[in-house]
Amino acid sequence: MKDIRSMDLNLLKALDALLDECNVTRAAARLGLTQPAMSGMLTRLRESFGDPLFARAQRGMVPTQRALDLAPSIKQVLAGIDALLQPPVFDPSTARLTFTIAATDYALRAIAVPFLAVLKPLAPHMRVALVPLRNGQVQTQLERGQISLALLSPENTPPDLHARVLYHERYVCVLRQGHPAATGRRLTLEQFCALDHALGSYEGGGFYGVTDEALEKLGKRRNVTVSVKSFLILPDILRASDMVAILPSRLVAGQDGLMVSEPPLDVPGFTNTAVWHARTHSDPAHRWLRELLVRSCAETQPG
Numbered sequence: 001m002k003d004i005r006s007m008d009l010n011l012l013k014a015l016d017a018l019l020d021e022c023n024v025t026r027a028a029a030r031l032g033l034t035q036p037a038m039s040g041m042l043t044r045l046r047e048s049f050g051d052p053l054f055a056r057a058q059r060g061m062v063p064t065q066r067a068l069d070l071a072p073s074i075k076q077v078l079a080g081i082d083a084l085l086q087p088p089v090f091d092p093s094t095a096r097l098t099f100t101i102a103a104t105d106y107a108l109r110a111i112a113v114p115f116l117a118v119l120k121p122l123a124p125h126m127r128v129a130l131v132p133l134r135n136g137q138v139q140t141q142l143e144r145g146q147i148s149l150a151l152l153s154p155e156n157t158p159p160d161l162h163a164r165v166l167y168h169e170r171y172v173c174v175l176r177q178g179h180p181a182a183t184g185r186r187l188t189l190e191q192f193c194a195l196d197h198a199l200g201s202y203e204g205g206g207f208y209g210v211t212d213e214a215l216e217k218l219g220k221r222r223n224v225t226v227s228v229k230s231f232l233i234l235p236d237i238l239r240a241s242d243m244v245a246i247l248p249s250r251l252v253a254g255q256d257g258l259m260v261s262e263p264p265l266d267v268p269g270f271t272n273t274a275v276w277h278a279r280t281h282s283d284p285a286h287r288w289l290r291e292l293l294v295r296s297c298a299e300t301q302p303g
Helices: 009-021 024-031 035-049 065-085 105-122 138-143 189-194 210-217 231-239 284-299
Strands: 054-056 061-063 098-103 127-132 149-152 162-169 171-176 196-200 223-228 245-248 258-261 270-276
Touching: 009 024, 009 035, 009 065, 024 035, 061 065, 098 105, 105 127, 105 149, 105 231, 105 270, 105 284, 138 149, 138 270, 149 284, 162 284, 171 231, 196 231, 196 245, 223 231, 231 245, 231 258, 270 284
Parallel strands: 098 127, 098 149, 196 223
Antiparallel strands: 054 061, 149 270, 162 270, 171 245, 171 258
């Protein structure tokens, strides 16, 4: 054979069958071919390799030395091709890869923490990188493989990306335990507006949010005296003061020293989604990780 580009890979399958069967009729039956078709392939094989490959014998035919020399390589090549065509197998217990999640600090607390709790026993060798969400750069980061997944709201999800809803979040009213207004009952709207408020601002420095929009519709206002960019510090601020805050329920679920109740007005919640690129959509490892993420969110739904 002068050039591999001129070789029909079906001829290699035919040669493999002929080497195993040493009989044209049986080799043809094995590959679902007619006897004349297999004979024709043997002729082409002889031309390609410049060798008879098989010689007539008393019972069928026997391979030439050239054919015997080719046999191991033929099986290796066919096995390699077969492996290429098989879907990759992912075993989380032995997998060693890095999964990078981009999210706000709230999403890291609400989503990544429970996700890691269920991941580590199942995939002990896997590494997870939790990185800040960079507004306006998510699509590029996903395209370049700089991040594996982003946690976003639907309205902030770039086009042409895959997305799956993780949960619908609701807001709750949060005070420290022992707060003068913490009587065990839901605050009245008047009590709520009379208190100093702490607010989380994703962009930083903002003193107006979704709660203020809801209050305006009722002709009310509140006094926001503290604005922080990191939502994670808000529970500590509330524990150390007599302020009140409207916070996502998952941010404060299970935290000590806080009293949580329904807000005294209707504050619209939001949806959190997992977003990924088409480049990892069909990858078995990433698919497994995404399913685990969805399951961990469902299992940690606050009551």
